Amino acid sequence: MQIGVFTVGDVTPDPTDGRTPTEAERIQAMVAIALKAEEIGLDVFATGEHHNPPFVPSSPTTLLGYVAARTERLLLSTATTLITTNDPVKIAEDYAMLQHLSGGRVDLMLGRGNTGPVYPWFGQDIRDGLALAVENYALLRRLWREDVVDWEGRFRTPLQGFTATPRPLDGVPPFVWHASIRSPEIAEQAAYYGDGFFHNNIFWDAGHVRRMVQLYRRRFEHYGHGPADTAIVGLGGQFFMRRNSQDAVREFRPYFDNAPVYGHGPSLEDFSTLTALTVGSPQQVIDKTLSFREVAGDYQRQLFLVDHAGLPLKTVLEQLDLFGEEVLPELRREYAASKPAHVPDAPTHESLKAAAVAREEVPA
Structure with a gap:
C-alpha cells in the first residue's frame, strides 16, 4: 500500500485570525x-493543478521537479493533471522530463478538473x-x-512524423491513474487501458464510492487485464487529529465551517459520518481509514488531504508528525497483514520496467 498526502494549494484565510498567506508563503508551505x-x-x-484563484499550483511539474531535487525516496504525483485543457504533447514531454530528473519517481493522475471557466481560458468547451x-x-x-507519431483528431492540429522528447525514462512511460468522483466514463477509460482508477472519496458517501470502484473493477476484468480484485485502485481521505478527539473537533470546526469547497454546508458531524473525513484521535483515524477496504476492497494507494481550508503550516506539520508516530506504523502493519497474496502492489517505475523487460519490450 502506498500511503501519502496531497495538496490542492488553496490560498485561504485562516478563519481563526483572518490572516491570508501570500502566494509565496503558500508555495513554500x-x-x-x-x-x-x-x-x-x-x-x-x-499536488493538484489549478489555474484560478484561490489556488496556486498552476505548474505541477515545476513544483515536483523542485521537490525531486530536495528528496531521495518520495514518489511524486499529481492530484489532478488536466487532460482536458492541457495539450497532450506538452504533458508527454513535461512528465517524461520529470521522470528523468527524479530517477523515475513520478506518476500522474489525470482528471477533467472541476472549474468550468478553465476550459475557454485554454481554448476548449x-x-x-x-x-x-x-x-x-x-x-x-x-x-x-511510439517514437514517431502520425495523428489527427478533433481537438488539436494534426501531427505528422512527430517525436516527443525526451523519450520516457528506460522506455517506460509513467504510470497513469484516472481520477473521477462522479463520471463512470472515466472509470471505464481506466479499465479499458488497464490503468489505475483513483476515487477522491472526500466528498462522497460510501455507497457512491463503492459503485464507482466496483464498476471499474468489473470492466478491468472484462477487458482482460486480470481478475477484478487485482485492479489498481486509489482512494482519497482527510483527517485532523489531536490526541484527545474533543480537542480535534473544537480546533478543526472553524476551518471546516469556512472551507472553500464544503464550508457553509453540512455540519462537521454529518460530513464526517457520510464521507472519508475523520476528525478525532489517532486511533479514530486508523479505524476509519482501515474501514475503506469494506467499501473499495483491497486497494493500492491512500492519499490524504492535510493542508486545506487555511490551516497554518505549523499545524499541518504537527498533524504529519502525529500521523508518522502513531497512525502510519499501524496502517502499514494492518495492510501488510491483511493483503491477499494475489493482489498486486501499486506500480512503480522499477516494477513497470521489470515487467517490460520480461515482455522483451525494453532492454534489461
Whole structure:
C-alpha cells in the first residue's frame, strides 16, 4: 500500500485570525509538506493543478521537479493533471522530463478538473470535457509508446512524423491513474487501458464510492487485464487529529465551517459520518481509514488531504508528525497483514520496467 498526502494549494484565510498567506508563503508551505512527508516515511506527495484563484499550483511539474531535487525516496504525483485543457504533447514531454530528473519517481493522475471557466481560458468547451479526456489520453499514450507519431483528431492540429522528447525514462512511460468522483466514463477509460482508477472519496458517501470502484473493477476484468480484485485502485481521505478527539473537533470546526469547497454546508458531524473525513484521535483515524477496504476492497494507494481550508503550516506539520508516530506504523502493519497474496502492489517505475523487460519490450 502506498500511503501519502496531497495538496490542492488553496490560498485561504485562516478563519481563526483572518490572516491570508501570500502566494509565496503558500508555495513554500507545499514544499515543506512534501519534505515532511519524506521525513516521516510516507510514500507519495501529490499536488493538484489549478489555474484560478484561490489556488496556486498552476505548474505541477515545476513544483515536483523542485521537490525531486530536495528528496531521495518520495514518489511524486499529481492530484489532478488536466487532460482536458492541457495539450497532450506538452504533458508527454513535461512528465517524461520529470521522470528523468527524479530517477523515475513520478506518476500522474489525470482528471477533467472541476472549474468550468478553465476550459475557454485554454481554448476548449466544457461541453466537450469527456470527449477531450478520451481523445487526449489516447494521443498521450501513443506519444509515450511510439517514437514517431502520425495523428489527427478533433481537438488539436494534426501531427505528422512527430517525436516527443525526451523519450520516457528506460522506455517506460509513467504510470497513469484516472481520477473521477462522479463520471463512470472515466472509470471505464481506466479499465479499458488497464490503468489505475483513483476515487477522491472526500466528498462522497460510501455507497457512491463503492459503485464507482466496483464498476471499474468489473470492466478491468472484462477487458482482460486480470481478475477484478487485482485492479489498481486509489482512494482519497482527510483527517485532523489531536490526541484527545474533543480537542480535534473544537480546533478543526472553524476551518471546516469556512472551507472553500464544503464550508457553509453540512455540519462537521454529518460530513464526517457520510464521507472519508475523520476528525478525532489517532486511533479514530486508523479505524476509519482501515474501514475503506469494506467499501473499495483491497486497494493500492491512500492519499490524504492535510493542508486545506487555511490551516497554518505549523499545524499541518504537527498533524504529519502525529500521523508518522502513531497512525502510519499501524496502517502499514494492518495492510501488510491483511493483503491477499494475489493482489498486486501499486506500480512503480522499477516494477513497470521489470515487467517490460520480461515482455522483451525494453532492454534489461
